Amino acid sequence: MAPSDVKVQLLGSWASPFSIRVQMGLKLKSVEHEFIEENFYSNKSDRLLKANPIHKKIPVLIHSQKPICESLLILEYIDEVWTDGPSILPSDPYERATARFWTTYIDQTWFPIMKELEKAANDEAKATVIGKVIEGLVLLEAAFVKCSKGKSFFGGDNVGYIDIVLGSYFGWIKVLESVGGLKLLDGTRTPGLAGWAERFLSHNVVKDVFPEPSKLLEFYMMVKAARVSSA
Amino acid sequence: MAPSDVKVQLLGSWASPFSIRVQMGLKLKSVEHEFIEENFYSNKSDRLLKANPIHKKIPVLIHSQKPICESLLILEYIDEVWTDGPSILPSDPYERATARFWTTYIDQTWFPIMKELEKAANDEAKATVIGKVIEGLVLLEAAFVKCSKGKSFFGGDNVGYIDIVLGSYFGWIKVLESVGGLKLLDGTRTPGLAGWAERFLSHNVVKDVFPEPSKLLEFYMMVKAARVSSA
Structure with missing residues (x-):
């Protein structure tokens, strides 16, 4: 073609x-x-x-x-x-507004905090950033409980807007956990999100497009090395 | 009640x-x-x-x-x-995406630049910021030509999403023009936007809710004075 x-x-x-x-x-x-x-x-x-x-x-x-x-x-x-397939956003206007609220929060508030981890100059600064990232995850845990209504995903029985947006950061969460020796998604602190993460990563829509954590880690180290050598 | x-x-x-x-x-x-x-x-x-x-x-x-x-x-x-009234967003998905693109651009890119005007430490820094604000307005002029398709508003015959979002900053544009002795919306540089601004400000939906420029200016001076005295 x-x-x-x-x-x-x-x-x-x-x-x-x-x-x-x-x-x-x-x-x-x-x-x-x-x-x-x-x-x-x-x-x-x-x-x-x-x-x-x-x-x-x-x-x-x-x-x-x-x-x-x-x-x-x-x-x-x-x-x-593509209205034939499963919906990404909910159909109810209030639920749509709620889904948009959280995806905007994730991209504009939570993710920029997570990005600060790389810049943290010392252990104290790093601990402060990690605290804020976790604060955000605790808010997202509450959002999960509210949006999922006891079902598997933020979107209910199927993955939806918030699932896709938050889930898209998983690879980098795993890289940061691995590089920093951290546990961001914790089954005790955020049990809903921890369970959701497992279901999400094994979902049909996700597993085929999700990059291998080891490949992402390699990429991260390569980019970091390139930055250091050009600084 | x-x-x-x-x-x-x-x-x-x-x-x-x-x-x-x-x-x-x-x-x-x-x-x-x-x-x-x-x-x-x-x-x-x-x-x-x-x-x-x-x-x-x-x-x-x-x-x-x-x-x-x-x-x-x-x-x-x-x-x-409230689906009975005139639409805020267009109905066509591509036009909706375009309207959302520009409202996001206005709020996340253009307005944060305009806010830097207040912080500019000297005339040179101020000129740089003004240049960037105007660059943004030139982009919005092109967006106006494309979205309005020769009609009065970004939304066509009636005010729509971009009109409302960009227009909501008018009061503060006028305050900044007045305080800084500037002309941001210029009929030569951005003729489409200049004409649109006049039509917008005299539109039914707008004129009743729009604050008096003199009242806004007074408010701006009051807030600025309060900031200086508490600094």
Whole structure:
């Protein structure tokens, strides 16, 4: 098939949580697509710069030659276009607002705190950041109890918007746990989330698109080494 | 009517762009509601802390005693609940994604730059920030041309999501222009936006909820003076 005939393309990277979540959304809806690996950190392709000239970031979904940017918005788009498959967002407006609230919280508040872990200059600073990351997880535990209503996922019986968005960070949570000798997702402190994590990682939609933890760890060490040598 | 019988309440502040945009959304949909003025900067009420325990911020829409937080999400909620009135978001998924892209850009990229104006330490730093604010407006000019398709508003014949979100900052744009002796919205550089601004400010949905520029300026000077005296 010639590239111009391909209806759905995803410009992404195997290691990016933002890209992984879009892959999960497409998989949930059984949308056939071409995955185009872009360089995560540098040497952005002309194709990416043309598709996302404002933010110059992956992921970009290209559907009928039109680019859709920003992973949360791409998931909403997928849900609105491919209405045949299982829903990503709930149908009730209040539940939709709640799902959007938590995905926004995860991306704008919780994840930026987790990113600070790398920058923490000493053990004390690191402990403070870890405390905040865990505070966020405790809030998300309460959100899980409320949203799942005793079922397996935030989305109920199936994975939904919050599952996909929070779950997309799992690979990096595992890397940080491994590198820092930490336990972020703890069965005693956040039993709901710990159980959810296991179910999520073995879900059909997830396991095929989720990167190998060892491969992610290797990638992390490589990027870190490159940063140190160019600093 | 006893407060518990009121179906829709808005915890907001007359001077907050985030609150003003929700007022516009409710007005567009002709939703009767009780407006509850909250302190913008300090002394947060127990009511607000209970309604938005995570971010502790206005606006919060309370509908059937359930709180909905985050202004962009509240506008989506209003659009989904009160479907009888004019639409806030477009119906086409690609146009919805585009509208969400620009509202997210405005709130997360453009407005944070504008906020730096206050912190600029000297004329050079100020000129750099102004340059970036204007760069953003030039992007928004192009977005206006694309989204409005020759009609009056981003939303076409009527005000929509981008109109409400960008327009909610108008009061503060005018304050910054007035305080700094600037012209941010310029008819030569961004003719589409300049014309749009006039139409927007005289629109039914807008003019009744929009604060008087002189009142906003007074408020700005008061807050600034309070900051200086407490620094």
